[in-house]
Amino acid sequence: MPENLEGAKNRFIHSWGEMGPQWGINRTMAQLHALLMVSEKPLSTDDVMEDLGISRGNANMNLRSLVDWGVVRRAFVKGDRKEYFQSEKDVWNMFCRIARERKKREIEPVLETMQECLALAERDKASTHFRERVGELLDLVKTLDYVLGKIAQQEKNAVLPRILKLLT
Amino acid sequence: MPENLEGAKNRFIHSWGEMGPQWGINRTMAQLHALLMVSEKPLSTDDVMEDLGISRGNANMNLRSLVDWGVVRRAFVKGDRKEYFQSEKDVWNMFCRIARERKKREIEPVLETMQECLALAERDKASTHFRERVGELLDLVKTLDYVLGKIAQQEKNAVLPRILKLLT
């Protein structure tokens, strides 16, 4: 591999890894995702251990997480008993899968809780302010959640261009 | 304060605090934000230390972060030398400020880096796959960044209803 290409890959993997924690994803998982995104071939657990210099346990756990998130698939290489992994190739699909998972795991549960908090606070004078605030927040998060869900269902070309046009 | 209101507030604060780390924000900062959102009056550093059971240093640092993010303002109570803090009241404004900060702090830098990675990988055959992948990712992130920026500039009623209609 040309030296500059290797440098570019490493820089990309490192940068993607830094971004992870800022969005609540652990560094290694993000690096692993970046590595698989730019890898031409599926990689085995041993490959990623070697490339990122991490342990088998760590590699295994984070590969599984990526599979659970639906952005990486298990792949089979004929004549080899090892499991291989390859990233979803289409970036729009990748985005949709991440959006749907975050919606399900992180947005919907908090919506539930907010609704419970509202129910818990009786409709008396003392609760007015609390109910207003949480109510408005709930409305906004619900709307954003709905919009995200809709967008993540569509073909890229079906929705982004129209939103772009709307915003001009 | 009625017991059920207090319970509802605590539940809300706790739940908002849990959500923080999932999105790359520390628990205390998220709790502090929740506390200020549902508080009728501005609160002093001592108030939040008391309410959340945290140290002065911790309270000070996280209050400052919230001010830096633009979702909390310093407030002055006449006849009192203490500084008080109050949350931005309007949830849409809050959303816009967070969106703009994340864009500036977390999206734009990674866009820069990705562009550098592309520049670093020469235009030869060996780099084709890498350039395609990073290129497509860059395009999508750029578009989402642009959309987020536009939305976060608008009045709530100017944009959300139109997007909702588009998605029906």
Next chain:
DNA sequence: TGATAGTTTCAGAATATATTGAAATGCTGG
């Protein structure tokens, strides 16, 4: 200007999170 109340800083401590590596388990072909 000195006394007092308020705010910030930051080294060390506490806590939470991520990682390792070896043992246990699971699989597959012969």
Next chain:
DNA sequence: CCAGCATTTCAATATATTCTGAAACTATCA
């Protein structure tokens, strides 16, 4: 069914992050 390789698990460890609290600093008042 067993030998050999692959995968998973998890207790111990390492690392990263957050938090504390007291000292340093700042602002205000008399």
